[in-house]
Amino acid sequence: MNILKPELNDYLHSLTPTQDPVLKKMELLADKKEFPIIGPLVGRLLCQLALLTKAKRILELGSGFGYSAIWFSKGIHPTGQILCTDGSNENASLAAQFFKQAQIENMVQYRVCDALSVLNQDSGLFDIILNDVDKHEYPKVFSLAVPLLKKGGLLITDNTLWQGRVIDTNPSPSTVGIQRFNKLSYESPLVLTTLLPLRDGVTVSLKL
């Protein structure tokens, strides 16, 4: 189910055509591989939120081949660092090529690992954490990620409307993960959360 009418979705895309040649190439690759990237509408939001928070340290949980990281690089402080994580070696080597083409290889570190393991390490505090891992893991990510955010930092979580499946009454394990996450992020006194119905739903939780 599309959250927005296709005509409105097309309208939004027509307002923000992708100009950057590297991002454009990545969007074509994502289409070809049917790989779920956040896309230009949410990419622009990531860049905007990095600028708003004057972010210097960003952690991505589920980086794929680097599309969301390139959007962050456009808004992060010039001396900032983006720590990418993904379980796939293939994604890591594609990302390395794209980071080189975008000339941001000095700004990015990419670890092939279980993304949640980074949340268990002593990795310091982050200005922004992007949560885009497997959906059944979302509640665990919430509990582990919020303590690693600076005050005023953001947990940004993708796919929180899950193509409308969040209101299923007989939900799959992935849907249950997102439903629990949404409830947690609205009920927790540690954050102030808004779920934006952009693309597949993006939740922005501000650490209080």
Ligand SMILES: C[S@@+](CC[C@H](N)C(=O)[O-])C[C@H]1O[C@@H](n2cnc3c(N)ncnc32)[C@H](O)[C@@H]1O
């Ligand atoms: C939706 S894609 C990420 C897309 C990326 N954020 C973008 O928009 O460019 C999700 C990625 O998370 C990875 N992933 C899912 N669960 C993971 C986990 N627990 N640890 C590491 N990687 C994980 C998958 O391999 C996949 O590449």
